[in-house]
Amino acid sequence: MVTIIDGEGLVLGRLASTVSKRLLDGEEITIINAEKIIISGNKDFIYAKYKQRVDRASISNPRDLGPKYPRRPDDIFRRTVRGMIPYRKAHGRAAYKNLKVNVGIPKELEGQEVVEVEQAQPKNITKSMELGTVSKLLGAKF
Template identity: 55%
Template sequence: MTVINAEKAILGRLASEVAKRVLRGEEITIINAEKVIITGNREWILEKYREEREKKNVANPRRFGPKFPRRPDDILRRTIRKMLPYKKAKGREAFKRVKVYVGNPLNLQADEGLGTEKENTPYIKELTTNKYITLGEVSKHLGAKF
């Protein structure tokens, strides 16, 4: 099992790397999901997530859907799932090997002696801009309570 501290990791880079590794058979646990960053214009990002969240099913006006997550751990899991062949058996099995947590509820730094490899994200690029927003801020804007 690999523990990844997602603090200051870029969402897309982290999700693509995790997707590749779980397809190879690794079990991955991600902590500090609320500290993942999304680069770009803050207003544009918030509008994009709000639009995605408020989509309605056009076919049946009485039914709302599809449902989109609000919490940062669920948003990160959904992003990873989009990068897997989820409709095939190998994609579903790979997705079961991903665990994502807000903060560090299981105190996973202490598990180093149990065959756990603790890893600081190599997916962090040095940010040269201040145009970014954290996943926790996006979640609070969507109304999440975590």
């Protein structure tokens, strides 16, 4: 059975840690509305942090050297979860393959039951930015 989680209004790190634990327990998880996941903090700092990650490259050969960092909101979330699981080991790779992340709501998932994640709800967050906004500032088209 696939667990469907709506990412709208949930905090990125808290959601990613909850999802990574569930993935390691063997669940299949699908995230919808990845562009509406929020990142808490100052908008300028958030943008600068992600821009610095995307712009990392070598001076002599900027196209070949990495690490390559994603710009799309679904890929950014997948990368965040990947950092929380041992993806280089067999059980980590198997768990990572059970994660599906979608921008918006796909037609095949409309009307299905969505699981609430209480741990990822924002608490006392005054400054935040949506993942979709960060992606657009980084130049993503989705």
